[in-house]
Amino acid sequence: MRLFTTLLLSLLPSLILAAGKYPSPLPTPKTEILNIEIQTCSKACLKEYLQKGQIFSFLANVNKNNTNEELLTNAKSLSMELEIASIPYFLDIQKSALIQIALLFPKKTIGRYSISSTNVILSYLFNRNQPFNFEVFDSKSESLEDLENTINTITAKGYKQIIAILTYVGANNINHLKTQIPIYIPSVHSSQITEPLMPNIIYGGISYEKQIEKLSALNPNSTKVISFYDEGYIGSQMNEYVLKYNLGTIYSNAFNPKSATTFPKEIKTIQPLLKDSKIFLNTPITHSSIILSQITYNDIKINGIYSTQINYNPSLLSITQEKDRNNMYIANSIAKSDSLLVEEAKLLNADLEYDWINYSTAYGIEYFYLQNIPNAKAYFKEAIKNNQVEYKIDILTPKNNRFVPINYEY
Template identity: 30%
Template sequence: MRQILILICLVPMFAFAKVQKISDIPPASINYIDIEHGNCDANCLQNLVNSGMEFSFLSRFKESNANNFLSNLYAKLSGNIKSLIAFGGLDGGSKNSSNSVKIAVLIPQQVIKGYSHVVSDAIFSYVISQNINADIKFYLSGNESSASLRNALSQIKRDGISLVVAPLTVNGARYIASNSDPNTFFFIPTLNYSSVGSSSGNIFFGGISYEDQVRELLNKSSSNLIIYHDGSYLAKTLNGYVEINSNNVIAKNMVDNSKRALFDTIDEKFNESDVFLNLPLSKTEFVINEISINKAKPKAYLTTQINYAPKLLTSIEYGNRENLYIANSISYIPSDISSTASLLGLDMEYNWVAYSTAIGIDYLYSTYSGANKQRVFDEQISGAGIRYDTKIYKTTRYKFIPIN
């Protein structure tokens, strides 16, 4: 049985009634003490990571036994973010990297913001859990201006890299489609092919298909439809998909940030209609609760991936969501990948960008690197995009359950 001793020295600050003085005693520190016998080499450390044994990994880690990916993981888990090797754009693979496959990650961090960490953590999760022989370099372009992307692509080419994961918006993807080297293969996890409509055979897209999700949801509806949306770009896109695929829309109501009471939008039509919620979770919660307060009972609530999150189960009372249908395109995730992601604080089961990123690097590495590695994800590439298996879910009191 593995035993880990964690020594934590907690020193309080003493506060006095009239004078406040900071203690001269050094601040609290955490040390991970290895009391197990034997040396834990890179394979041993890898097994601890794959098994989700975070504290064992932290206590048994030795820099001399680790490759750079394990060193990165240790730095992140121990809070020593400044020691991360890969995120500055340095070699991230095994320390003997002469035969490593080179993969670039192009991140316009000022544009995609928090998704920068989602993408990097998903890549770490895949690379560490699969123990692949790869050097990962991160290229931080800042934004998606032509100059920034041109400079990043030039540097990637100078570094001799032909496999690129690029979490971009539509503007960045269009630049890549028009200006990329046809011998360089790109995977864009943040967009569906329909958003750009151009690939030239060297660009693959990992974004989920919201239109497929809308069509699947509409299969559950045989009534008039009332749409609630927040006026965002995504909401307008979803509204369009609903209206293209259904002739039953009788009303569209916008919910702004003030979340004003919806009394004037709720009437007798609701009891004979389905409500399509093209809203983020906080506004979905608000709308469902407002409808419930007004004693209206729609036949069904319909919503896409944007509301597939554990928080929905606690933020909306079960009685108000018994007739809620949610589309989800996230399927099987290998346990070693999900365990590693969990160590990094990433719940891949509910984050489609992370899921798409892991599928993308799996596809690029297994298909184009010459490493002769079998893919671990089931999704296939159809044309220039991932073909997802979209399922419709309902909720119990405590979890989501598929119904098709």
């Protein structure tokens, strides 16, 4: 029978709490499996170990020459289940792993995310404490030619994976390129791509449609619906989703800077429409605060205010009164991340709690990181389906100085 050695270090409680008061500097116990057998083990040999329940022999003998996707999946699952720190196969991968990732963005159109996205990626890689090469590339524009030239530059420099911060225009253009390099786009949802999806591109954008669908299911007895939305492509999409899931929509209006100055007068004319209605408020926070304050000022009784990710931000709590936010519900797709990662990102002025593009970018760097080091602990729980990250949607209500989840099952 093949031999294996399991090394297990057990520390006594008196050592863990040295002097009975202060934590010991000694490392916490870890389990490692080492293979000291000189004979080789084939795929059939590994399968036999699994069938016989000899899981430690199986884990000790997995290597790059005898594994396949099924066997590797079993190795990952068993390692996590048994809380084994490392096995020979994963140790070999980790020693040779060098994360080589590029960040691509057109500074003219995505300039405001250039610094924060860079800081998100750096904070994640620093947190992992693994060797990496990382470089930022400005594609200048989102034209097909500029994107292709930039990707060619990236691949020529030896980078293996790309995170690309783009609008839907750039995402559609990059989908036309016949590239093989893996690309993750955190800022766009796959539903915004007009042509069949390329297999090497993953999309991390949130689904405003699913958020509005879930919000629309709240308070179903109120069929009188009003829609305020931001000007532009995304805002128009949101309004279309409101109309799709709320057939009783009687008024919709694109809100812009000019609307902000005229709204105090305009609200007088639409006051009868607003009364006892469900209001969908998919406008930026500054515009949302104007609409909310005017509803309160004119003492208009409504059945609820509903908003997507666009208003999930602590700024909403500071620039509006609590009575303005009464009976308000906000959809959120940002889950809680690893607390240390969140705090380290804050040190670099990167917000992983309220900025969904930053959150999606962090998911993207982890997606690539785990492809290089598959036994590493995952910080994010979202799955990918049909080239799209699937996010959970929570409904929150803004109370006092925080967002409180409501008891609602979707």
